[in-house]
Every structure is written in C-alpha cells, then in structure tokens.
Amino acid sequence: MTYTHCPYCSLQCGMRLTGRRTPQVAEWPEFPVNRGALCRKGWSAAGLYGGRERLTTPLVRDRATGELSPVSWDEALDLVAGRLVALRAERGPDSVAVFGGGGLTNEKAYQLGKLARVALGTSQIDYNGRWCMSSAASAGLRAFGLDRGLPFPLADVEQADVVVLVGSNLAETMPPAARHLDALRARGGRVVVVDPRRTPTAERADVVVQPVPGSDLALALGVLHLLVAGGLVDEEYVAARTTGWADVRESVAGWWPERVERVTGVPADEVRALADRLGGAPKVVVLTARGAEQHSTGSDTVLAWINVALALGMPGTPGAGYGCLTGQGNGQGGREHGQKADQLPGYRMIDDPAAREHVAGVWGVDPDSLPGKGRSAYELLDALGQPDGPSALLVFGSNIVVSAPRATHVTQRLESLDLLVVADMVLSETAALADVVLPVTQWAEETGTMTNLEGRVVLRQQAITPPAGVRSDLEVIAALASRLGSAGVFSTDPEAVFAELGRASAGGKADYAGITYDRIRDEHGVFWPCPDAAHPGTPRMFLDSFAHPDGRARFLAVEHRGPAEVPCDDYPVHLTTGRVLAQYQSGAQTRRVRDLPDTGPFVELHPMLAGRIGAVDGEPVTVTTRRGTMTAPARVVATIRPDTVFVPFHWVGANRLTNDALDPASRMPEFKVCAAAVSA
Structure with a gap:
C-alpha cells in the first residue's frame, strides 16, 4: 500500500493506492486536507493507468509522409538535441523556448527552469500556470x-x-x-x-x-x-x-x-x-x-x-x-521554482542581482550567464515562428491546443515552428502536432512533491511500475542537458533534486530549505516558508506582520475598466467559460478515464435567450466570437444570466472563442468574458 495524493486539483487530496498491477484507490482518513473524502475524479484516478492510448515509445514525424513513427530513445533525443544546437548556433539561444505546466512536480518545475537557463541559455520559458492564478x-x-x-x-x-x-x-x-x-x-x-x-x-x-x-x-x-x-x-x-x-x-x-x-x-x-x-x-x-x-x-x-x-x-x-483558490495541482509550487519567465527558484525575481548570484552559486555557473526576463505564456506562444520569436518549443505537462486562449491562432503558431517537442503520457491534441513526442511517466509511476493551495508541500510516492519504454521527465531533462553539453548537474533522483531545490530556494520568499521527504511523510506535509530543519513550517501567515519591509499591508486604489470586449449589435451576449465536475483542465487525462462521464462540450443558456433565438434543449447551437466558432448541444437552464452563455473548456472549441487580451500586471488572458453571438 502506498500513501500518495490525487493527480488533479490543488487540494492534492491524500489517498492510498493498493496493488502494483491493477491499482485501486483507497481513502486516507488521517490526511488533514480531505480526511479521506475524494471526488469522482479522485476515486477513478487509477483509471489513468493501463489505457490503450498510453504512449510507450518515442515518436518522430517523417517529413516526407507527415506521419509519426516509433523510434528509439537515443534516436529521438539525438535528433532533438542536434536540431536545438543547430538552431541556437544559427539564431541564438532565444530561438528555443520551453513551456511547462502547473501539474508538474516541484522537482520537474525546478529542473525545467534550470534546463532553460543553464543548458539552453534561453529566457523564453513560461507555463500554463500563468493562466491559473x-x-x-x-x-x-x-x-x-x-x-x-x-x-x-x-x-x-x-x-x-x-x-x-x-x-x-x-x-x-x-x-x-x-x-x-x-x-x-x-x-x-x-x-x-x-x-x-x-x-x-x-x-x-x-x-x-x-x-x-x-x-x-x-x-x-x-x-x-x-x-x-x-x-x-x-x-x-x-x-x-x-x-x-x-x-x-x-x-x-x-x-x-x-x-x-x-x-x-x-x-x-x-x-x-x-x-x-x-x-x-x-x-x-x-x-x-x-x-x-x-x-x-x-x-x-x-x-x-x-x-x-x-x-x-x-x-x-x-x-x-x-x-x-489555486486551480492546478501544483499551480503554487510550479511558479515558485523557475517556470515563470521572470522568476528563479524560491520566488526570486530573475532581474535581482542577489537572486541571480545565489541561484547561480547553487547551479555552479556564472551569474552573468543566466538570461534575463522572457515573454509571458501567451506572448511566448504568440511569438512562435515569428521573425523575432522562437523557432523551437519544448512542451512538458501542457495541452496548449485546448487550453490556450484564441486557440486557433495559437495552433497556427505551433504549426509554424521548425521543431515542436512534446513530452506527454498520451497523444494529446498538442502532441499530435509535434515533430517529436516523448512518452513520460504519469502521477502514480513516479515520486515527487507538490505544493497545494495552502502552501503545504506534500509527497506523491511511486506506487506503480511504469510501462517498459517510458521515462520520467527528470530523465528526459537530464538526457537533453547532457547532449547539449550543459555545465550544470541534472540529477534524475527526485529526492536529490528536491534537496537542491531547497538550497536554491533558501533565503527566498518561498523558502523550502528546511523541508525534506522524511519530514513530509512524518508531518503530513510541511508549510512553506520553512527555512531550516528546526523550523516548524508556517501554516498561518501575516499573524504579526506582512511581508513588506515595513511589515504593513498595502491598500492600492484601482478603478473599474470593464472587459476588453463588450457586447454589441453583432455580438450581443457575454461568453464565459469554466469547468465541470467530471473533467479536469484540457481533459487529456480525464477524457480517457472510462469511469468518468465524457458528455462533450455544451452551451449553457437561459430560457429567455433560448426562446429569442429558437434554441431547444439538447439541440445544437452555434457560438461565434471575433476569433472563432463552435457548435455544441444547448443546455437551457434558469441558473445563468439571460445575457450570458457558458461553455466548458475541457474540449477543443471553447478556447477558439476566448479573448487573448492580457492583464497588464499579471499577463493573464481574458478567458472569462468576451462578446459573442448565439444562433440555433
């Protein structure tokens, strides 16, 4: 029996897995976050293992036929490294970009940032957590x-x-x-x-x-x-x-x-x-x-x-x-340790000389060799294949084709690349576009830490032997770094990587220096900041002072500007998007679990709006915005505003409609509202 955590949202509910061939989920009542309770996604999580769609060998696209064909790991990694070296020599290090995910463990997130800045020397790294919180x-x-x-x-x-x-x-x-x-x-x-x-x-x-x-x-x-x-x-x-x-x-x-x-x-x-x-x-x-x-x-x-x-x-x-309320499983830890374009491990800012010196010391490189700020997530994707943008993209833990705003445009940018490499467990919509697909381990097949919505660092422990031919993301990162001749050391042992992460984060705002795997096991998770082994962790913050130098919180005056796009004669209603109970994020995992109902996309609208356009519950309606169109069955409900329609984003379609207007501070796209037209 293995004590671990759910593969989905930021609660990171504790669970037990029994059996290594046909795993079964059991409750873990002692874990304080969920006290044994799980949602239907958690109870069916073992269904991720053993599916027919699981990838177990690298795939490379044949340029003549356009088909993906199986190759050996050495062939795939040599091809990727060779093309990356050639692109960097021709166009500079920022011709290569890295895109991560809020579901990656802390160890993977940390190594991915290190791969970008040390082995590739690129500033062009961000992750889908930019779209989360x-x-x-x-x-x-x-x-x-x-x-x-x-x-x-x-x-x-x-x-x-x-x-x-x-x-x-x-x-x-x-x-x-x-x-x-x-x-x-x-x-x-x-x-x-x-x-x-x-x-x-x-x-x-x-x-x-x-x-x-x-x-x-x-x-x-x-x-x-x-x-x-x-x-x-x-x-x-x-x-x-x-x-x-x-x-x-x-x-x-x-x-x-x-x-x-x-x-x-x-x-x-x-x-x-x-x-x-x-x-x-x-x-x-x-x-x-x-x-x-x-x-x-x-x-x-x-x-x-x-x-x-x-x-x-x-x-x-x-x-x-x-x-x-953080959304993704490691949306918190994923940004704390180097996946964001402007941050280094420990929530240090990449343009801070002291931060650069500290992290470079842990990595054993010259601080001046580290790149500066890169583009934020959407801006990075928008720049792909452009004259001043990256020509290659490495994707770990993200299904961009489904999850990005203005998704049709983003898909076109992916298709314009000289090289697209995707590491995933299944042939997601994004992997299906790739030049190289690398099959990697999933949740129960590997060990690593996650940081839940409370700032509690928890330990997912390996419970299942991965299929033959599958490698961990840490192994993929280390193999690429070696082939690129990196000066840094890239361990494949998650506990060793976590210990290095602790040293890199020491003294930062998100200080993990005092957290170890043993402490996490013994204490059911440890809250950061935790600067040393004697520190108890910090479940409750700001009790005595806030984190500004003067100890005071800041009131900041803001004004209402409204959405970037408002309804008009041609697009008279508001469109908003969100989630449903049985699915998670882009659905790359949950849509493949037999025990979870996959109803497909739908359009939720009020009876008054349905009556005005002649829509009937269960019959198709078409939603159109300035960026795209989708058709899906209507769900006519009295629980939504009459001037608003709702579409879940777990399937291809919803984000073809959404607006790529960005928040000036966070660079968050405006997923939650745009002007739309609806017709029966």
Missing part, C-alpha cells in the same frame, strides 16, 4: 509582499462568520473542499457566492449575487464604499497594520449602490445587504478564483477584494482573511 499572485505580492494562495489552512474557513466566494465553483472543481462550507453553515456561519451562474456551489450558499461577467471589481468598489459610509471600517487595524488607506477611501467615494447596479446588474439593495453582512461579521474570509481573476483587469479585481478584506481588518486574523 497569476492575477492573484500579482495582487498578493503588491498588497502583502508575498504570494501564497491561501495564507492559512483551508480548514480555517470553518471558523469564519462569513465566507465570500468570488468566481469560484468549488463544489464542482474541488468537491472535498465544499464540506468546509457545510461545516461553517452548521455552526451558524454564512456563505456568499458571487458568480454569473447559479452553480452547485451557489446551491450550498446563503446569498447568491449574479453580476454581469467582468464586473466583480465594480461590485467590490461598491461594497467598500458602503463600508466607509456605514462606519464599518476597522480604523484601528487600518492605522496599525496598513498603508495607502486614504487614497483608496477617496477612490471609492463615487461608487454608490445605484451606480454599482448600473455596471454590475446587481440590484442596489443586494449590494447594501452584502456590505451590511460583511461589516457586521466578526470574522470574514474572502476567497477569489478564476471567475474573478481570468480577466484583463484580474489583478485589479483581486486588489479590490483585498481592499475590502483589509478595511474589515481580516488579513492576519485567525479564522479570517483573504485567499486565492
């Missing part, structure tokens, strides 16, 4: 001086009097977390959900607020206006623990409830009731998720809700505060 990360760094999704254990929300979920459908995206809402309500607390759709999460709430997509920021400004007007601001906390309040107080003076109603569609009385509920509660938790963050104004939206939490005196208060 980068807006919340940007806001957290500015407001608190540090980005950790939840600065407290998830179970702490049970102690709150009111929990506000802004743009989160956690009852479908992370069902075991919903029990905390039930426990909160059982002891008399209240749950508020802010979402254009009345989701299964809203069904477990006391108050549901349904704003126009892209207007969450204006709602926060209106709530803060009313807190000020009603004398509900914790002035003592604001004076003792924050700066910048005067500017923010002035900035919300014009956001009276009737103006908020005109912008958000939320009745003024509902805005007043929400402010009164928050202002009268001793402990409030505000949680944001992708619905609030995946906007061209996502960073400002999060800052606006942080301002509400700070005005109430909640951050750094036990059982209260602000947090972000």
Whole structure:
C-alpha cells in the first residue's frame, strides 16, 4: 500500500493506492486536507493507468509522409538535441523556448527552469500556470509582499462568520473542499457566492449575487464604499497594520449602490445587504478564483477584494482573511521554482542581482550567464515562428491546443515552428502536432512533491511500475542537458533534486530549505516558508506582520475598466467559460478515464435567450466570437444570466472563442468574458 495524493486539483487530496498491477484507490482518513473524502475524479484516478492510448515509445514525424513513427530513445533525443544546437548556433539561444505546466512536480518545475537557463541559455520559458492564478499572485505580492494562495489552512474557513466566494465553483472543481462550507453553515456561519451562474456551489450558499461577467471589481468598489459610509471600517487595524488607506477611501467615494447596479446588474439593495453582512461579521474570509481573476483587469479585481478584506481588518486574523483558490495541482509550487519567465527558484525575481548570484552559486555557473526576463505564456506562444520569436518549443505537462486562449491562432503558431517537442503520457491534441513526442511517466509511476493551495508541500510516492519504454521527465531533462553539453548537474533522483531545490530556494520568499521527504511523510506535509530543519513550517501567515519591509499591508486604489470586449449589435451576449465536475483542465487525462462521464462540450443558456433565438434543449447551437466558432448541444437552464452563455473548456472549441487580451500586471488572458453571438 502506498500513501500518495490525487493527480488533479490543488487540494492534492491524500489517498492510498493498493496493488502494483491493477491499482485501486483507497481513502486516507488521517490526511488533514480531505480526511479521506475524494471526488469522482479522485476515486477513478487509477483509471489513468493501463489505457490503450498510453504512449510507450518515442515518436518522430517523417517529413516526407507527415506521419509519426516509433523510434528509439537515443534516436529521438539525438535528433532533438542536434536540431536545438543547430538552431541556437544559427539564431541564438532565444530561438528555443520551453513551456511547462502547473501539474508538474516541484522537482520537474525546478529542473525545467534550470534546463532553460543553464543548458539552453534561453529566457523564453513560461507555463500554463500563468493562466491559473497569476492575477492573484500579482495582487498578493503588491498588497502583502508575498504570494501564497491561501495564507492559512483551508480548514480555517470553518471558523469564519462569513465566507465570500468570488468566481469560484468549488463544489464542482474541488468537491472535498465544499464540506468546509457545510461545516461553517452548521455552526451558524454564512456563505456568499458571487458568480454569473447559479452553480452547485451557489446551491450550498446563503446569498447568491449574479453580476454581469467582468464586473466583480465594480461590485467590490461598491461594497467598500458602503463600508466607509456605514462606519464599518476597522480604523484601528487600518492605522496599525496598513498603508495607502486614504487614497483608496477617496477612490471609492463615487461608487454608490445605484451606480454599482448600473455596471454590475446587481440590484442596489443586494449590494447594501452584502456590505451590511460583511461589516457586521466578526470574522470574514474572502476567497477569489478564476471567475474573478481570468480577466484583463484580474489583478485589479483581486486588489479590490483585498481592499475590502483589509478595511474589515481580516488579513492576519485567525479564522479570517483573504485567499486565492489555486486551480492546478501544483499551480503554487510550479511558479515558485523557475517556470515563470521572470522568476528563479524560491520566488526570486530573475532581474535581482542577489537572486541571480545565489541561484547561480547553487547551479555552479556564472551569474552573468543566466538570461534575463522572457515573454509571458501567451506572448511566448504568440511569438512562435515569428521573425523575432522562437523557432523551437519544448512542451512538458501542457495541452496548449485546448487550453490556450484564441486557440486557433495559437495552433497556427505551433504549426509554424521548425521543431515542436512534446513530452506527454498520451497523444494529446498538442502532441499530435509535434515533430517529436516523448512518452513520460504519469502521477502514480513516479515520486515527487507538490505544493497545494495552502502552501503545504506534500509527497506523491511511486506506487506503480511504469510501462517498459517510458521515462520520467527528470530523465528526459537530464538526457537533453547532457547532449547539449550543459555545465550544470541534472540529477534524475527526485529526492536529490528536491534537496537542491531547497538550497536554491533558501533565503527566498518561498523558502523550502528546511523541508525534506522524511519530514513530509512524518508531518503530513510541511508549510512553506520553512527555512531550516528546526523550523516548524508556517501554516498561518501575516499573524504579526506582512511581508513588506515595513511589515504593513498595502491598500492600492484601482478603478473599474470593464472587459476588453463588450457586447454589441453583432455580438450581443457575454461568453464565459469554466469547468465541470467530471473533467479536469484540457481533459487529456480525464477524457480517457472510462469511469468518468465524457458528455462533450455544451452551451449553457437561459430560457429567455433560448426562446429569442429558437434554441431547444439538447439541440445544437452555434457560438461565434471575433476569433472563432463552435457548435455544441444547448443546455437551457434558469441558473445563468439571460445575457450570458457558458461553455466548458475541457474540449477543443471553447478556447477558439476566448479573448487573448492580457492583464497588464499579471499577463493573464481574458478567458472569462468576451462578446459573442448565439444562433440555433
């Protein structure tokens, strides 16, 4: 029996696996995050193993026929390395790019960043986690001086009097977390959900607020206006623990409830009731998720809700505060250790001379040899094959064709490359375009650490022997680095890589130096920062001070700008996207699990809209935006706004429609709202 963790979302629920040939999932009641509970994806996770679509040999595309054919590992790796060397010699190191994923272990994320900067010498590296919680990360760094999704254990929300979920459908995206809402309500607390759709999460709430997509920021400004007007601001906390309040107080003076109603569609009385509920509660938790963050104004939206939490005196208060519900399994750790274009391990910034010197010392290279900042995720993909962009791309742990915004354009950019290499366990939509496909181990076949939404570092332990012919990502990275003549040492032992990661992160904001595999096993995970072996880890942050040099949190004034694209005569409704219970991310894994229902894409719309266009439940409708078109069956429901349609993004289609407008701070694309037309 092996103790490990679910391969999907950021809860990283603990589970046990029994049997090495035909593994079975069993509960692990002692693990504190889920206490044995699993969603249907977790219970069926063993279905990822042994499928007929599993890749077990490298594939190389024949340039004459265009077909992918099996080759040996040496042949595949020699081909990749040879073409990378030639491209770098011809066009420079930035002609090669690397794209990672928020599902990679900390060890893989760390080695991928090291591969890019040391072996390839390229600045062109980013990852799909940029599309997960980068807006919340940007806001957290500015407001608190540090980005950790939840600065407290998830179970702490049970102690709150009111929990506000802004743009989160956690009852479908992370069902075991919903029990905390039930426990909160059982002891008399209240749950508020802010979402254009009345989701299964809203069904477990006391108050549901349904704003126009892209207007969450204006709602926060209106709530803060009313807190000020009603004398509900914790002035003592604001004076003792924050700066910048005067500017923010002035900035919300014009956001009276009737103006908020005109912008958000939320009745003024509902805005007043929400402010009164928050202002009268001793402990409030505000949680944001992708619905609030995946906007061209996502960073400002999060800052606006942080301002509400700070005005109430909640951050750094036990059982209260602000947090972000991370989406991907290692969305937190994936960006802390070098996959982002502007960061080095330990959440160090790549343009900081001291950070460069420290990490270069661990890597045994000259700090001046490390490249500078590269392009963010979408900007990197947009530049592929362009005269000043990369000619080759290495992809680890991401299905770009399904997950990228303006996906048809991104697919064209992938097709323009001189070399596309994809490491994956199945022939995903992105791997199907590749020149070289490298079959790699999956979740249960390897050991490595993940950092969950709480900042808890957990250990996934190998439970299954991988199929013959499959290699780990660490082995692939090491083999490429060797063939490229890298000066750095690239271990294939995950525990050794984690120990090196600890040294590289030491002294950084995300300090893992005191965390070891043994500690994780003994303590059911260790919270960072944990700077040394004697340190207990940090489950709750900001209790005494924030991470800015003066110890104070920052109020930051923001203004509502609205979405980059608003409805018009040709595109009269809002389109928003999201997840469903049975699928995860691009569906490359879950769509191949027999026990998970694969219903395919659908278009959710209100009966009023359906009646206006002549749509019938279950019959096809076509959604069109300025970027593309998709057709899928209609789901006519009364739980969505009449001016909005919803499409899940787990299948090819949804992201052909979405907007690639970027948040200026986080570089997050505007997945969650654009103008669309719908026809029967």
